[in-house]
Amino acid sequence: MKRSSGTPLRRVLISAVVAAAIAVSIAPAASASAAAATAEDDWFVSPDGSSDYAASAAAAYEFLDGRVDEYCSADGMCLPRSYQGGFFSTPTWEFTSSFLYDDALTVMAYAARGLPDDIRRARSIGDAMLFVQANDPDYSDGRTRASYQPGSLRDGAVEIGSPASFTGNQAWVGMALARLFDITGEQKYLDGAVRLGDWIETNTADTVRAPFGYTGGQDAAGTSFTFKSTEHNIDVTAFFTQLATLTGDTVWADRAAIAEGFIAAMQADDDGHLWTGTNPDGVTTNYYPTPEDPQAWSYLATLDDRYSSSLTWTVDNLHAVDGPYEGPAFSSADVSKVWFEGSGQLALALRARGGEGDAGYVQKILSSVELAQRQAVNGDGRGIVASSSDGLDTGFGDLYYASLHTGATSWYLLAVTGYNPFRLAVDAEPPTTPGTGAPTGMPADAEGGGEALAESGSAAPVGLIAAAAIATAIGAVLLPRRRRARG
Structure with missing residues (x-):
């Protein structure tokens, strides 16, 4: 499908910048994992040459840019529409x-x-999050x-779309704000994240009904949900671990351990996959349906090899084929269609x-997403x-529908760049405590883009890597033109 924005030169420049950024994120450097690298570790070159992931990622970023810039206030707060x-x-x-x-x-x-x-666009979203909070x-x-309705920001107002306050959503917003603090050093982002953490702890912590953990949040009227979700507790584990790192307050690590204990309690004894959570009584296990996201997220959030079996279970049980597309379905309830966010x-x-x-x-599954980017019904090529x-x-x-989605696009970019949203750079390494089952053979970029993130409060590495990538890209495009001009 024809892509509707960007001149040819601009697209080549963007592709070259993305390629340089990807090269940074997967550069083996001088590490033990580099010595063990094989051809199979080259994640971004399709064996048959059919997938150009650098160009694909550049187009996906153009899509996000358009969505972010569509609804912005005069002072630069932006919330992108999710579906179209x-x-x-x-x-x-x-x-x-x-x-x-x-x-x-x-x-x-x-x-x-x-x-x-x-980073400018990420901050515009973070500022909008703080505003609605x-x-x-x-x-x-x-x-x-x-x-929320993003257009309301232009009037300086907050217009709510879906009014529930789910625990997992609070944690994801908190992780985004924590990431912005880690990149920019601006205290307002950490303050907003801590407020969300305090809300989760005050309103959803359950250390009375075993298995202990965090309940689902509250509905529009402020009535508490009494079920516990495995997915939500994974989110809380990651978020509270980040707060412990950024604030230096060990109480957040203690709280993260409670959520992580719930995850472990939800693991099936026979094949190691994770159940959905509990029923509304907060005690008995909810066995159906079994969704994909806690299987992948449990591993990403903890990097604990005990959850490796959940990934294997997903590949074996949730793989869907729908025409030319293949990848995981959303859950065991319907494996007839591919959920690209899950891919x-x-x-x-x-x-x-x-x-x-x-x-x-x-x-296999990333090339299927790239194919969908180019030809899916209702797509725009980006x-x-x-x-x-x-x-x-x-x-x-x-x-779910075959409609353009910022969430699916973002997860694709995270996969292509190897960037783990659940872990800060300082927390990127797998556990090393004896008996925790630390994974072996993990790629050097498992946290993903850690080199492109500053330590807390410093954005210098971002600028250095961006400058190097841009210089490389411009040189790659303009040097041949100069040679041709000189005849």
Whole structure:
């Protein structure tokens, strides 16, 4: 499908910059893992030459740029719409809601590449997150809601789309703000993240009903959900671990350990995959359906080899084929269609694991996403659609559609760049405590882009790497032109 923005020179420049950034993120450097590198470790070159991941990533970033720039306030706060096209766009109706989970992913995708405009756009999203947090029409306790109407920012207002305050969403917004503090050193981002952490602890901690952990959050009326979600507790584990690192307060590490204990309690004894969580009683296990995301996220958040089996289970049980596309489905409820957001998640987790056969499977599912980027129904040649075709049943009362999605696009970029959103650079290494099952053979870029992130409070490495990438890109494009001009 024809791509609608960007001159040929601009597209070549962007592709070259992305290629340089990818080269930085996967550069073996002088490490033990580099010595063990093989041809199978080259994640970004399709064996048959059909997938140009650098050009694909550049186009995906263009898609995100357009979405972020579409709805911005005069003072530069921006929330991108999450979905567009197909089911979400008709002649008489346009769905423009911005889900903060998707927005958090967009922040992470920008951090993965780390160019100056990427950080500027990431900050514009972070500033919008702080604005809606501080100006909730009903609460002043630090929570955020599931989604907002982005156009309201232009009027300096907060218009809520979906009003629930789910625990996992709070954690994702918190991780995005924590990442922005880690990159920029601006205290306001850490303050906002701590407020979200305090809200989670105050309103969802359950150390009465075993297995202990964190419940699902609250509905629009402030009524607490009583179930515990494995996915939410993974999010809390990662978020609280980041807060412990950035604040130096060990209470966050203690709280993260409670959430991590819940994850371990949800692991099946026979095949090692993770159950959904508990039923509303907070005690008994919810066995159906089994979603993909806790399988991949458990490994990414902990880098603990005990969750390696959850990745294997996903490949064996959730693989879907839908026409020319293949990859994981959303859950065991419907394996007839590919959930492209899950493709990015699973590819990133398998890259981190680096086990036998993982490279081939990652190539398979990422090349399928790249194909969908180019030819999927309702696509634009840049963004990634949520599902390979309309009507993917999650099993939780929702459907996914073949509509352009910032979340799916961001997860694809995280997978291509090898950037782990659950871990800060300082927390990127796998556990080394005896008995924790630290993975072996993990790629050097398992945290992904760690070199492109500063230590807390310093953005210098971002600028250095961006400058080097841009210089390389400009030289690659302009030098041949100068040679031709000299005849």
